Amino acid sequence: MKERGGLNEDMELPEKFQFDPKQGIDNPALSLADDIESGEAFEPRFCSLTKPDGGTFGFFLRHEFGSAGHVIRQVEVGGPAYHCGLRDGDRLLEVNGEYVDDMNPLRVVQKIKGAGKQISLAVLDQRSYLEARARHLNTAMLLPGHGQTSEAGAKPRLCYVRRVEGGFGFSLSASEDEKSPFHLTVNVGGPAEAAGLPSGSRLLELNGAGICHLTKTQVNKKLKQAGPAVALLVMEPNLEQFYCRRGIKVTAAMADPSTVPFKARKLHLVKGPDGYGFLLRQEKHASKAEGQFLREVEAGLPAQKAGMKDGDRLLAVNGKVVEGLTHEDVVYLICMSGSMVTLLVIDYLGDQFYSIVGLSPLLFYEDEHLTSPGLHPHDDSLQPATGSSDRNVKIQPRPRLCHLRKESSGYGFHLGNITDEDEIFVAQVVPESPAQRAGLKVGDLLIEINGTNVEKRSYKDVIRWLKEDSGGQLTLLVVDREGYTHYRDRGLTICAGMAETAGQKAADDTELHGREE
Structure with a gap:
């Protein structure tokens, strides 16, 4: 059962203060404020976590509707977070020396995901956090240096x-x-x-x-x-005492972004008659992880005009981070953009640099609209720390290309529709037939037959066409109802370039010219 956000039922809220001249400065509300300013009321905890090779930090970060703050959840017993003192319900105030309580939750996710194997966190227990919020306190004031990296605001x-x-x-x-x-x-x-x-x-x-x-x-x-x-x-020497006082190990993720020499670049491409003009290839980058690289950028075509360089690594498509996605998923994201796409990339030297220092190029890229796989601004749960969200990426159902070879009993499917003008759908699939083996499913909507769009054709015309001799083979482009609605709501034309082929593994590289259509 989902936890309800909000105040604990047994928490006593402070009474509304009314000034009493007889009490003066002895008013208990004023004494409470003095205690808060002295740091005695609320004590943030500082935790430094190291992620094991191939492992996780051992906690989930949630942004829960109806509940304030970035909430620590599902702390794995025995994991790095547990050993460092993180507990369920803690509120995250700081990541690597940067105050985040008032930060966009997706940006906080990216800061954790991009920080490499080590992160330093400042947290406040749930009860103290809710009390502070109930008293309208700025939680930054609870941190040494009032939420700054140092009294002077300097960073490594x-x-x-x-x-x-x-x-x-x-x-x-x-x-x-x-x-x-x-x-x-x-x-x-x-x-x-x-x-x-x-x-x-x-x-x-x-x-x-x-x-x-x-x-x-x-x-x-x-x-x-x-x-x-x-x-x-x-x-710089004046920072050493500040970090030592907090017990924080300084890492590259805490660095001043203005001193980082390599920045991610945003490219806006408008497809021309010959396509975008680049090759998308899956390769290993310097950190030995798989990445999506842009190759064979053709002179004079949109990719080259937008500033794309051979060897750029692709980081995001239309604001959606592609780290953790498969090659096929990335191709799908580009194709579903239609005739325009925005790519976020890092050049070859920049990719080498970030791999060496163990950071993501997105760590220092400030864009509140950037979303990671499986995350959406309206999601109930944000899960950057465990990495499980990357393994459970929800990609909208894609169109499918189904290749059928006719047998003595036929192709093994029947079509249907409600009226002659409605969408034509697969009404029946015969078990063990060419249609079933090709991946055709009951309820699929028919988009193309042998490369020709039939969405505007009448049901009678389509049936007549299917009965004509096609050499004993059919290639059908279909999509389920959910996918069809997804594309139509976004004004996207469904085409074969978006499709996955049932039963086949996509090639390791995809040429994004004009041939996907």
Whole structure:
């Protein structure tokens, strides 16, 4: 049974305050406010979670109708979240040092999903959160620094430094025993300064790996072997005390977005007579995970004119994130767009950079309308942390291409309709027939016969056509009622380019020119 959001029945709400001159500042409501400001009433908890390889953080994040805040649910006993002290009903206030209580829930989901293997959270227990809300308190005021990353609002920096003939343009200084902490001396006018590396900052990570256990000699050796560029996570000295006071481990996900060198790009494509003009291919990217890549961008066609580059990795289609979707699902999303589509991409170097530092390129992309697989602004549940939503993506039913070869008993199906003008549907499918083996189902609506659209044809014409000699073979494009309504409500024309073929695995790459129609 779904939990009802709202206040606990046994919670006592404060009485409405009426000023009493005889009480003055001894009024209990004023004393309560003093306790809140002193931090004694509500104490947020700070949790740092590390996700095991192939595992999850072990909790669900929900945005429940009728209940305030981002709610922690289904904390897996024995999982990372449980061991760090997260409990069912906790309200999420901060993700990686950023205040999120007033943030769009889908954006919070993306910040957790994009943060890699480590996240730092600030939470408040359910009772305290609801009391704070009932008293109209700003929950940011309950956090050290009032919800800022630091008193000065500064953040760690993630810098990409290219090597030149003289090196990277910085040097390390360390303690007498040559061990961490390592602070950087940045050469004036060098590549490190150009990359925004602050002189005197402390080095935390080199190419996505922590260096606190290494000696100065070992770090310098890694720099020599690093290749043409390095990704450095650094923190200015005045931030160290702030994070230490909270017990938060600084990670790349906390970085100031303005210092991140690679950004996702949005491409708007309008299909021309020859299609979009690119190849969509499924390949492994630098992190060894499967991704969708844009290849063979043809000069002069819409993709190239929109700024697409060979090797771009596709991140989202029309605002829907494609990470976690299959190749076939991504092709479907593009085809169902009709003659226009908006793609979010990251170039080859950017993809390499984010893979090295262990983050998603979407982490620093600010767009409240971006949705992840299985998530919708009106969904009752948001589930970014466990990853289960990625494995249970609900894709709207697609059209299907059914290939039938006639046998002595025929094709094995019958059509029907209510009146001669209504949609023509499959009324019967004979067991063990060519129709059943091809994936035809009772209730399917008929869209095409052998590549010709029959939606506007009368039932009598279609039956007459089917009885004509077609060489003993039929290719039918069909869709179920739910899918048909989905496309029609969006003004989309159903075509073979949207379809999956029953019983066949789609190819590993798809050419998005004009041939999908």
